[in-house]
Amino acid sequence: MRTMLKGIAASDGVVCGQAYRLVEPDLNVERRTITNLDTELNRFHQALEAAVSDIETIKTRATKNLGADSAQVFSAHIAMLQDPELIAAVEANIKEKRVNAETAVAKVTADYEAKLQGLTDNPYMQERITDLHDVTKRLTGHLLGVTLPDLALIDHPVIVVTHDLIPSDTVSVNPQYILGFITDMGGRTSHSSILARNLNLPAVVGTQDATERIPAGETVILNGTRGNVIVQPTVDELATARREMKVRVANQRRLESLRHHETISKDGVGVMLAANIGTASDLPAVLENGAEGIGLMRTEFLYMDADQLPTEDEQFDVYRQVVQSMAPRPVVIRTLDIGGDKPLPYLKTKHEDNPFMGERAIRQSLAHQNIFRSQLRALLRASAFGQLRIMFPMIATLDEFRQAKAIYDDERSKLTTAQVPMGKIKVGMMVEVPAAALLADRFAQEVDFMSVGTNDLIGYTMAADRTNQDVAYLYQPYHPAILRLVDRIIHAGHAAGIPVAMCGEMAGDPIAVPLLLGMGLDEFSMSAGAVLKTRELIGQLNAHDLQSLVETALNSASTSQEVITMVQAAVPGVLQK
Numbered sequence: 001m002r003t004m005l006k007g008i009a010a011s012d013g014v015v016c017g018q019a020y021r022l023v024e025p026d027l028n029v030e031r032r033t034i035t036n037l038d039t040e041l042n043r044f045h046q047a048l049e050a051a052v053s054d055i056e057t058i059k060t061r062a063t064k065n066l067g068a069d070s071a072q073v074f075s076a077h078i079a080m081l082q083d084p085e086l087i088a089a090v091e092a093n094i095k096e097k098r099v100n101a102e103t104a105v106a107k108v109t110a111d112y113e114a115k116l117q118g119l120t121d122n123p124y125m126q127e128r129i130t131d132l133h134d135v136t137k138r139l140t141g142h143l144l145g146v147t148l149p150d151l152a153l154i155d156h157p158v159i160v161v162t163h164d165l166i167p168s169d170t171v172s173v174n175p176q177y178i179l180g181f182i183t184d185m186g187g188r189t190s191h192s193s194i195l196a197r198n199l200n201l202p203a204v205v206g207t208q209d210a211t212e213r214i215p216a217g218e219t220v221i222l223n224g225t226r227g228n229v230i231v232q233p234t235v236d237e238l239a240t241a242r243r244e245m246k247v248r249v250a251n252q253r254r255l256e257s258l259r260h261h262e263t264i265s266k267d268g269v270g271v272m273l274a275a276n277i278g279t280a281s282d283l284p285a286v287l288e289n290g291a292e293g294i295g296l297m298r299t300e301f302l303y304m305d306a307d308q309l310p311t312e313d314e315q316f317d318v319y320r321q322v323v324q325s326m327a328p329r330p331v332v333i334r335t336l337d338i339g340g341d342k343p344l345p346y347l348k349t350k351h352e353d354n355p356f357m358g359e360r361a362i363r364q365s366l367a368h369q370n371i372f373r374s375q376l377r378a379l380l381r382a383s384a385f386g387q388l389r390i391m392f393p394m395i396a397t398l399d400e401f402r403q404a405k406a407i408y409d410d411e412r413s414k415l416t417t418a419q420v421p422m423g424k425i426k427v428g429m430m431v432e433v434p435a436a437a438l439l440a441d442r443f444a445q446e447v448d449f450m451s452v453g454t455n456d457l458i459g460y461t462m463a464a465d466r467t468n469q470d471v472a473y474l475y476q477p478y479h480p481a482i483l484r485l486v487d488r489i490i491h492a493g494h495a496a497g498i499p500v501a502m503c504g505e506m507a508g509d510p511i512a513v514p515l516l517l518g519m520g521l522d523e524f525s526m527s528a529g530a531v532l533k534t535r536e537l538i539g540q541l542n543a544h545d546l547q548s549l550v551e552t553a554l555n556s557a558s559t560s561q562e563v564i565t566m567v568q569a570a571v572p573g574v575l576q577k
């Protein structure tokens with residue numbers, strides 16, 4: 001039956017295709033007594049082979065997208081499945097207990113796990129527990145005849161339906177086969193949406209129950225621009241969707257002609273258009289979309305895509321690759337911003353009732369300086385290869401910035417003594433905590449640049465969790481309170497003679513862009529897929545005329561809706577996200 005699901009428009013575009021449910025199947029095992037021993041041993045070996053072959057495929061994809069180092073975990077998984085001791089133990093259990101292979105696998109792996117749990121003073125062995133869970137699931141899945149879903153195993157075009165999207169999911173995405181994403185969880189600025197936009201794939205998030213309501217293989221139309229999903233669409237709806245897909249392709253072609261242009265308003269005001277990235281694998285999209293630099297590299301994905309802290313050398317390799325590929329264009333790399341909706345599972349942190357207000361980002365870095373220092377050293381070394389800028393996230397007080405800067409200076413002078421080559425680096429901060437926005441004039445005296453992180457600034461100012469769809473109505477980028485804060489930051493930066501950038505999602509939002517241009521924002525940084533659209537829009541705007549729009553929005557508007565109406569009257573045709 002035709003149904004329409006409503007969600008949040010997370011990444012533009014319309015696609016139709018078959019649903020692929022990235023949902024873990026029921027892997028409960030039923031104990032059975034067997035009659036034919038050979039058949040059971042055969043089943044076990046066939047499942048083993050199939051599981052190894054799955055992991056080989058995932059490994060190949062991960063190596064291609066992330067490099068051999070990051071794919072090493074999959075070699076460990078294969079070795080575990082091929083461990084003669086484990087194989088012999090399962091065979092013995094089948095033979096002695098006369099049980100089905102899945103029961104034997106469950107018993108033997110549970111015994112292994114208990115042994116590993118006992119080795120409390122061996123962190124390496126403790127980490128193998130996660131690996132053991134992963135391989136057991138895959139093996140059991142094959143024995144039960146259910147394939148564990150995995151993006152790397154998809155070999156035809158599909159729309160992925162999942163509870164939530166995590167960075168490691170997207171590592172193995174083959175863009176050729178993934179048409180778009182539908183998730184139960186998330187808001188427009190949650191990290192799952194940002195990942196979809198980085199991949200330039202349409203997405204609807206926060207549907208609450210898409211995974212329950214969309215059957216595997218069902219035809220769906222995903223409208224990432226309007227934020228809805230039609231399950232079992234009518235013939236007419238399919239025809240309309242296909243037309244919209246064609247229009248999108250045509251628009252894309254038109255925009256491509258702007259790839260090598262500068263970003264200049266109709267009246268000649270030039271701004272810098274940069275892209276946000278999560279990992280080095282986002283670089284091709286950045287270059288294809290003609291970004292003039294990287295305004296934000298979220299380094300936490302490098303930490304989240306691994307099962308242990310990346311070493312200084314591993315980080316150096318990635319930062320160098322990014323800085324070098326973009327040179328001579330500038331690259332802003334942000335130090336680790338974990339916590340909030342980005343926990344690091346392998347770092348045993350204390351439970352926090354309110355992680356968005358807890359030991360997040362720079363707070364975590366200052367509290368665990370060994371991690372911070374190793375990241376700074378990797379960044380300092382990478383600076384020799386291009387134009388690097390370093391930025392600290394979630395700065396709330398001047399004291400935090402000074403402490404972070406002092407640690408940076410300390411690491412820099414140690415490397416100077418060791419004669420390690422380094423480039424000039426500008427050191428700036430993200431303004432995403434309201435206290436820092438209100439005190440931006442003081443910060444501007446000490447930092448080299450500021451970048452407004454509206455994703456968090458909006459959340460903290462409106463006291464609305466950016467990932468909670470129940471309060472999404474309060475998450476209002478154009479609220480006059482937010483605009484006043486942003487305007488204040490830009491003026492504070494300019495009064496002190498430093499540039500002000502924005503790397504929150506608002507920088508690529510068509511309603512916000514005219515306001516930000518009118519306020520004099522120097523740099524707009526956004527998902528690569530939004531760069532060309534924004535360049536086209538800025539080229540149609542008259543920056544000087546927009547100053548009066550800004551005045552009215554700041555001084556006369558009382559609600560977000562009033563601001564939207566004002567912008568749409570001043571710039572006919574701009575659409576709200």
Ligand code: PEP
Binds near residue numbers: 296432503
């Ligand atoms: C922001 O808060 O606007 C930002 C860019 O950082 P993140 O989305 O990674 O929190």
Ligand code: MG
Binds near residue numbers: 432
């Ligand atoms: Mg932030």
